[in-house]
Every structure is written in structure tokens, then in C-alpha cells.
Amino acid sequence: MKKGKANREAIVAAAASLFWQNGFASTSLADVGSDAGVPAGNLFYYFRTKADLAQAVADVFVMETHAMLEEIAAEETDPRKRLVALVARLSRSQRSRVAYGCPIALCVRDFRITAPQASERAAESFTILIAFMARELGRAGLRPSLALAQARAALAEWQGGMMLAHAMKDATVLAESFRRLERLLAS
Structure with missing residues (x-):
């Protein structure tokens, strides 16, 4: 390099x-x-500018999200197994998420005023995750509107679990959130 x-x-x-x-x-x-x-x-x-640097960070979030989902799709063909694999991947970083929260959510918030394009770009990671979950839920038999609603609820569960675990400095909160996330995506 x-x-x-x-x-x-x-x-x-x-x-x-x-x-x-x-x-x-x-x-x-x-x-x-x-x-x-x-x-x-x-x-x-x-x-x-610092905003240019924020844009580069946001681009990395989007690229990493795409790469993770492509790896999951390559490893699994069954939609339910793909969703299980997604939860497993997301749960790998529990310790750092309890310590610092979600890096994507924090950047979406922090970039919003001085680097709004970077904020929007970082938020694309969430849109990509929701679309993946909705697609897999649809492939598993849910109607599109229900699949989308369930995917949004799953992302909200994950983000809320991280935020609360970080605020309380309690890994148990996030572990419980991942169990609810697994049930939500399995139903």
C-alpha cells in the first residue's frame, strides 16, 4: 500500500x-x-476541513455495513439464518458499545450541525441495516409492510439497548436487548 x-x-x-x-x-x-x-x-x-474528515468516517461506516451484510449473505442462504448471523455479528462488540455507545449513532448526532452531509451519510448505515432485515424477513414470509415495521423495531431495540447499557454502564442491559432482538427477528 x-x-x-x-x-x-x-x-x-x-x-x-x-x-x-x-x-x-x-x-x-x-x-x-x-x-x-x-x-x-x-x-x-x-x-x-474537519467536515471532510467526518465525511470520510461516515463513508467507512457505510462501507463496513455493506461488507458485513455481503459476508452474511455469502455465508448463509436461509433468511432466518442470515438474521441470526446478523445479530451474532452485532453482538461481538458489546464491551465497546457499553463503554462508548454506538459510533454510528453518535456521529449522526455529532456531525448534524457542522457536517450535515456526513451525518446523513452515516445514517445510511441504519437504512442499509433496516433494508437487509426487511428483505430477509420478507423472504421468510412476512408481508413487506410488516417486514419493514419489524426491521425498524429491531434496529430500535438494538440502538435503545446500546444507549441504555452505555448510560448505565451495564452489559446485562445490552445482552438482554440482543435476546429480545433475536426473538423479534425470529417471529
């Missing part, structure tokens, strides 16, 4: 982590450069 591409990826990864852990407003470009091992002055070569 070329050094420029490696630096850009390191900057975006550092920004995503710092935005998640410290918040967008509290993270300076100097913080990102330091964390990425790139001099702060060189950041402007890759990203002219």
Missing part, C-alpha cells in the same frame, strides 16, 4: 475512534494527527 493511502486510512481510523470515544466537537485535528502518527500540518493534504 502506498504511503499516502496508508496515511489517509490511518487518519480516518484515528478520527473514527476519537470521534466515538471523545466526541466530534472535543476532538481536534491535532488529536487525530497525533493518534494517526501523521503531523497535524499534513492532515490538510488529505482533508481540507
Whole structure:
């Protein structure tokens, strides 16, 4: 990998982590450069503004969501097994979600004022997840309107579980939410 591409990826990864852990407003470009091992002055070569960096982080969320769902679709053909696999994938990050909340939801909120396009782009990850769940629920026999409503309820369960678990610093809350999510998607 070329050094420029490696630096850009390191900057975006550092920004995503710092935005998640410290918040967008509290993270300076100097913080990102330091964390990425790139001099702060060189950041402007890759990203002219903090909003441009937010857009790159949002793009990564969308790409990672697509990649996860493509992997699940490649591994499983049965719609119910795909939904079970999705819940299993989402539950892998319970510890960090309890500690910091959902990185996508936080960026959607934090980017909204100063980087609204990045906020909208990050929110696409949720739209993609809902569409995947609705499609698989439909393939499992639910009417399209019910499949969509159930998919939205599933995402709300997951997000609400993360938010409450983070607020209470209680992993049990999120584990219970994943059990409800499994039941919701299995019905």
C-alpha cells in the first residue's frame, strides 16, 4: 500500500475512534494527527476541513455495513439464518458499545450541525441495516409492510439497548436487548 493511502486510512481510523470515544466537537485535528502518527500540518493534504474528515468516517461506516451484510449473505442462504448471523455479528462488540455507545449513532448526532452531509451519510448505515432485515424477513414470509415495521423495531431495540447499557454502564442491559432482538427477528 502506498504511503499516502496508508496515511489517509490511518487518519480516518484515528478520527473514527476519537470521534466515538471523545466526541466530534472535543476532538481536534491535532488529536487525530497525533493518534494517526501523521503531523497535524499534513492532515490538510488529505482533508481540507474537519467536515471532510467526518465525511470520510461516515463513508467507512457505510462501507463496513455493506461488507458485513455481503459476508452474511455469502455465508448463509436461509433468511432466518442470515438474521441470526446478523445479530451474532452485532453482538461481538458489546464491551465497546457499553463503554462508548454506538459510533454510528453518535456521529449522526455529532456531525448534524457542522457536517450535515456526513451525518446523513452515516445514517445510511441504519437504512442499509433496516433494508437487509426487511428483505430477509420478507423472504421468510412476512408481508413487506410488516417486514419493514419489524426491521425498524429491531434496529430500535438494538440502538435503545446500546444507549441504555452505555448510560448505565451495564452489559446485562445490552445482552438482554440482543435476546429480545433475536426473538423479534425470529417471529
